Amino acid sequence: MFDLNNFIPYRLNQAAQQTSEALARKYRNQYGLTVPEWRVLAHLGKYDKLSVRDLEKAIGLDRVAASRAGTSLCSKGWVQKIVNEQDRRLVEFSLTDVGREHYGKVVVLATSTEELLLKTLNKSDQKKLLELLCKVEETARKIT
Template sequence: MPKPPAFDLDSFLPYRLSVVAQRLSDNLARHYRAEFGISTPEWRILAHLAQSDGVSVRDIEQRIDMEKSKASRAASKLVAKGLVTKTANADDRRLLHLTLTPKGQTLLAALLPRAEAFQADLRKALGADADALMRALDNILKIDTP
């Protein structure tokens, strides 16, 4: 009857990372939902559209690490809320253009400064470790996605 070796889950990086990420996302999600009525996947798509408007579902899938079915459904909800429109790409009619409506732009104009402020506060609190954190995250992705 082998005895399991000592193990400290709290210092296990994947676990720790997951807990912190989850907490942070959930807390933000509460704000998005309460003030703007959108979910995390919806917020991520909007944020990506702020950066590059007119992209396809496929672009979203590749650029922001979101399953295409998830992206498709979130996009449909954004359309239903009047924040985004879907139009067919003229050159390749398999592709879609997701475009911010004026209402979507207004929402982003209110939301993005808050996101920036949140991030600024966070960086300030982390001090010198903030850059190391970003570097570490990049490296983990490189290692883990061979």
């Protein structure tokens, strides 16, 4: 008989949802950030400057949501919006000095939460889990 609790796609979804909700509460309570804003912040922290299209691909948000998150971070003073002079429809975002400072603090929060989440796994198991999740993600992208 089918047991949803042993169905791996269900378990992956449950783990992702619970983790995302815990992180969302922390981001919101400590920094006033939404999950999309955090994802934009994280990618800008890594790549410095990205277009809305690049953000859309990188974080799995639609263009409107990525743009909205970037614009919200602009209103906080964490991100600046750079409009292409040849084509004003093209917009890029980059971190401000204030944004870089907050990015560092939010990364500490994210990594400390990850440590709590994985504390029952040894380093070898953590590495293996990451490898397996990457394989599952890659396979899932190929399923039509």
